[in-house]
Amino acid sequence: MFDRRKFLKLAAALAAAFGTKGLSQPARAALNDIDPRTVPKLLYLQGLSCTGCSISLLQADSPSPLSMITDYSQLVFHTDLSATSGAQAMELINSFIDGQAGDYVLAIEGAIPAGMPEACIIDHKPFADYLERAARTMSGAVAIGSCACDGGIPAAEGNPTGAVGLAEFYRNRNINQPVINIRGCPVHPDWVWHTITHLVLVGNPNLVNGSPRVFFERRLHELCPRYYDFQEEIFAEKLGDRGCLFRLGCLGPITFADCPTRWWNGGRTWCVDTNAPCIGCASPKFARQKDLPFYRLSEGKGRNS
Amino acid sequence: MQVDIGPITRIEGHLNVKTTVENGVVTDARCEGEMFRGFEIFLRGRDPLDSQQITQRICGVCPYAHAIASSTAQENAYRLQVPPNGRILHNLIQGANHLYDYLLHFYQLCALDYVDITAVLEYTGKDRELSKVRDWVKAEIDSGKRYPAAPFLPRLSGKYLDNRDANLGAIKNYLEAMKMEQKANQAAAIFGGKFPHATAIFPGGCTQEARVDLIVPYQSLIREVRDFIHHKYIPDVLAVAGAFPEYWDIGRSQGGFLSYGHLPLGPEPDSRRLLAPGVMFDGQVEAVDFNQIRQDVGNAKYSSPSNLRVRDAAITPQPNKRDAYSWIMAPRYAGQVVEVGPAARVMVDYAQGHNPEIKKLVDRFAGQAGIQPTQLNSVLGRHLSRAILAAVLADFLLAESQRLQPGQPTMASIDPPASAEGFGATEASRGALLHYIRIENYKIAKYECVVPTTWNASPRDDQGQPGAMESALIGTRVNNPEEQIESKRIVRSFDPCLACAVH
Numbered sequence: 001m002f003d004r005r006k007f008l009k010l011a012a013a014l015a016a017a018f019g020t021k022g023l024s025q026p027a028r029a030a031l032n033d034i035d036p037r038t039v040p041k042l043l044y045l046q047g048l049s050c051t052g053c054s055i056s057l058l059q060a061d062s063p064s065p066l067s068m069i070t071d072y073s074q075l076v077f078h079t080d081l082s083a084t085s086g087a088q089a090m091e092l093i094n095s096f097i098d099g100q101a102g103d104y105v106l107a108i109e110g111a112i113p114a115g116m117p118e119a120c121i122i123d124h125k126p127f128a129d130y131l132e133r134a135a136r137t138m139s140g141a142v143a144i145g146s147c148a149c150d151g152g153i154p155a156a157e158g159n160p161t162g163a164v165g166l167a168e169f170y171r172n173r174n175i176n177q178p179v180i181n182i183r184g185c186p187v188h189p190d191w192v193w194h195t196i197t198h199l200v201l202v203g204n205p206n207l208v209n210g211s212p213r214v215f216f217e218r219r220l221h222e223l224c225p226r227y228y229d230f231q232e233e234i235f236a237e238k239l240g241d242r243g244c245l246f247r248l249g250c251l252g253p254i255t256f257a258d259c260p261t262r263w264w265n266g267g268r269t270w271c272v273d274t275n276a277p278c279i280g281c282a283s284p285k286f287a288r289q290k291d292l293p294f295y296r297l298s299e300g301k302g303r304n305s
Numbered sequence: 306m307q308v309d310i311g312p313i314t315r316i317e318g319h320l321n322v323k324t325t326v327e328n329g330v331v332t333d334a335r336c337e338g339e340m341f342r343g344f345e346i347f348l349r350g351r352d353p354l355d356s357q358q359i360t361q362r363i364c365g366v367c368p369y370a371h372a373i374a375s376s377t378a379q380e381n382a383y384r385l386q387v388p389p390n391g392r393i394l395h396n397l398i399q400g401a402n403h404l405y406d407y408l409l410h411f412y413q414l415c416a417l418d419y420v421d422i423t424a425v426l427e428y429t430g431k432d433r434e435l436s437k438v439r440d441w442v443k444a445e446i447d448s449g450k451r452y453p454a455a456p457f458l459p460r461l462s463g464k465y466l467d468n469r470d471a472n473l474g475a476i477k478n479y480l481e482a483m484k485m486e487q488k489a490n491q492a493a494a495i496f497g498g499k500f501p502h503a504t505a506i507f508p509g510g511c512t513q514e515a516r517v518d519l520i521v522p523y524q525s526l527i528r529e530v531r532d533f534i535h536h537k538y539i540p541d542v543l544a545v546a547g548a549f550p551e552y553w554d555i556g557r558s559q560g561g562f563l564s565y566g567h568l569p570l571g572p573e574p575d576s577r578r579l580l581a582p583g584v585m586f587d588g589q590v591e592a593v594d595f596n597q598i599r600q601d602v603g604n605a606k607y608s609s610p611s612n613l614r615v616r617d618a619a620i621t622p623q624p625n626k627r628d629a630y631s632w633i634m635a636p637r638y639a640g641q642v643v644e645v646g647p648a649a650r651v652m653v654d655y656a657q658g659h660n661p662e663i664k665k666l667v668d669r670f671a672g673q674a675g676i677q678p679t680q681l682n683s684v685l686g687r688h689l690s691r692a693i694l695a696a697v698l699a700d701f702l703l704a705e706s707q708r709l710q711p712g713q714p715t716m717a718s719i720d721p722p723a724s725a726e727g728f729g730a731t732e733a734s735r736g737a738l739l740h741y742i743r744i745e746n747y748k749i750a751k752y753e754c755v756v757p758t759t760w761n762a763s764p765r766d767d768q769g770q771p772g773a774m775e776s777a778l779i780g781t782r783v784n785n786p787e788e789q790i791e792s793k794r795i796v797r798s799f800d801p802c803l804a805c806a807v808h
């Protein structure tokens with residue numbers, strides 16, 4: 001994995017990309033010790049993605065988007081935000097990947113079509129080529145969202161592209177590069193953001209399944225405010241009911257994520273609070289199997305046999 | 306000369322456009338969709354209720370539109386009676402999401418083509434945010450970095466706004482728009498569960514309750530966004546229009562316009578809509594008939610048969626198919642090219658004299674700009690149409706939220722049959738969105754999505770007709786053939802979403 005120096009660099013790069021407002025004072029101090037001119041830049045590329053993770057990062061309320069852009073902004077390239085395009089964009093991307101523009105951290109959103117390289121092309125070359133080349137020059141990589149971590153929806157059973165996540169892609173090519181996995185479909189902005197805090201304060205973070213333990217160590221079910229209902233067997237019988245959603249198919253019992261305590265969209269809401277069963281979007285096996293549907297309806301006939 | 310102007314940034318997904326330029330004019334353009342995931346393939350054999358979740362992942366920018374289209378298709382298949390609250394919540398969720406999307410498109414995805422970011426260097430006022438941006442840009446440029454002030458720089462050569470105050474105002478609004486986008490999404494998520502990717506939307510309604518403690522924050526968030534639309538967004542669009550009037554005549558697509566209409570005003574499937582549906586050729590509007598839609602794959606990378614109707618759709622990828630240049634299929638309506646999106650929505654509604662607010666705003670702004678309503682078929686027309694729709698929508702959402710009946714049901718009871726089929730049509734912010742589902746033995750036997758950018762960014766069809774965006778590019782005069790900021794402004798005016806187009 002990363003050594004502490006690399007972690008600091010990674011943290012600083014992420015801080016640079018997404019701002020520093022939400023950080024605790026010691027974390028900010030640690031970041032301030034880093035000379036911004038030497039901070040590695042963040043090169044953000046998308047593979048087989050829906051852009052949902054990028055859009056989710058823009059929903060972060062702390063830091064604000066303003067601090068994301070002005071405090072440091074070392075986001076050297078991002079396909080949705082960059083002013084440049086075409087040949088100029090390619091020159092920029094290639095100069096980093098070829099190691100001519102200094103240190104950088106690779107941020108990847110989206111899966112890699114390992115079985116069909118033509119299914120994701122950037123400037124006439126397969127996305128996979130960029131990942132292979134970058135492995136020689138980058139300081140480290142962050143996989144942002146379930147697609148980049150484990151293949152996500154593009155890797156659902158029966159998929160035609162052979163989609164895989166970044167860590168598996170590197171493993172299969174015998175490339176030894178550390179990848180930090182931040183799962184979620186999409187990723188929660190705090191998970192990306194607070195990973196930085198953790199890295200800076202504690203150094204090498206404790207990982208579980210390659211992801212920061214602090215967010216992904218406990219089953220959603222145990223943290224859920226409806227756990228009491230579960231124990232008392234107060235179950236929602238049909239969609240829209242209150243009560244524990246277990247009988248409707250809630251995947252909280254097998255999903256590791258802290259949504260019940262963190263909430264989404266500025267802390268206003270999260271899935272179960274709207275009486276919607278968790279579909280396990282932060283799980284490595286999210287949406288993988290056809291015979292494990294998201295929902296069980298009690299009136300169902302042959303559908304859950 | 307041949308020039309590829311991709312990768313085109315500040316759109317969603319992977320798009321290249323291959324252009325041929327002769328004497329400074331684009332004489333040919335080919336839109337190459339460069340990504341494929343295969344949703345329609347891996348949806349087969351799944352539980353039908355999975356589909357509104359899975360199809361949302363077609364696009365993280367407009368997931369709610371897919372959730373609604375999928376839910377509507379299933380409601381149609383299951384013959385569901387949606388309670389009034391359920392339909393209203395669908396509208397509140399999807400409508401709020403449209404507001405965010407219009408702002409994102411204009412400010413984050415397009416503004417950098419018109420606004421001169423370096424104007425901020427001369428800022429001398431007291432605004433905290435602008436001072437911060439100024440200091441940052443200065444420090445970045447002084448740093449000797451290879452790519453200072455990314456992602457704003459480097460940028461393409463071209464004419465930018467030269468009015469200092471207009472630039473500064475737009476930069477400030479670029480930043481404020483992000484906050485407004487968050488608010489619109491928070492409003493949507495109050496009922497949708499989270500954004501991106503809502504878990505609370507289902508066929509038959511929404512699992513969230515219609516509670517006063519949710520309605521009030523929804524309204525207050527929408528009100529803030531509404532103020533921004535009126536006081537910042539619309540004036541900024543008009544400022545760009547005033548500075549670049551030639552773009553009323555640049556980027557005209559050749560063909561018809563298609564809109565499925567938007568936001569049902571009642572729970573019944575055939576309810577009147579806030580915006581009227583229709584397909585328009587030569588100014589004449591007809592009712593939409595899904596049977597008239599066929600998809601060609603002659604130039605797309607599939608070996609499956611061409612010219613299939615939506616319910617017969619088949620999809621077999623063939624990545625190295627000879628002469629095929631895109632993963633995007635070429636849908637056609639009655640064999641003809643159509644443009645979909647905000648301009649189509651506005652023009653189709655306007656031509657029918659349907660929504661009085663649309664008529665009023667189109668007449669007012671067309672009068673101010675000295676253009677004909679037909680000139681909404683242009684780069685500026687698409688931007689203005691979004692702004693008009695945002696204004697109409699914000700008012701509608703506030704009124705619609707008053708119609709919720711707290712305490713009444715928000716969900717129908719779902720009991721999917723063993724076999725059924727259904728169509729669901731809505732408008733994503735980028736245009737007409739159609740989902741089709743066929744269920745056999747309680748599982749999905751066929752699922753097909755005909756998506757806005759599939760129409761707009763389609764390649765040549767089997768008759769050789771260029772798609773709407775291709776036709777809008779052909780004939781464009783470009784100053785710098787290598788960079789073609791003019792072509793990119795055209796492409797971005799469509800707000801292409803490649804993940805949607807090739808799902």
Ligand code: SF4
Pocket residue numbers: 220221222224225226227228230243244245246250251252253272278
């Ligand atoms: S709603 Fe889901 S996560 Fe919460 S207690 Fe019930 S099963 Fe567990």
Ligand code: SF4
Pocket residue numbers: 185220255257259270271272277278279280281282283499504
């Ligand atoms: S509650 Fe479940 S489905 Fe919802 S965001 Fe968390 S992990 Fe994903």
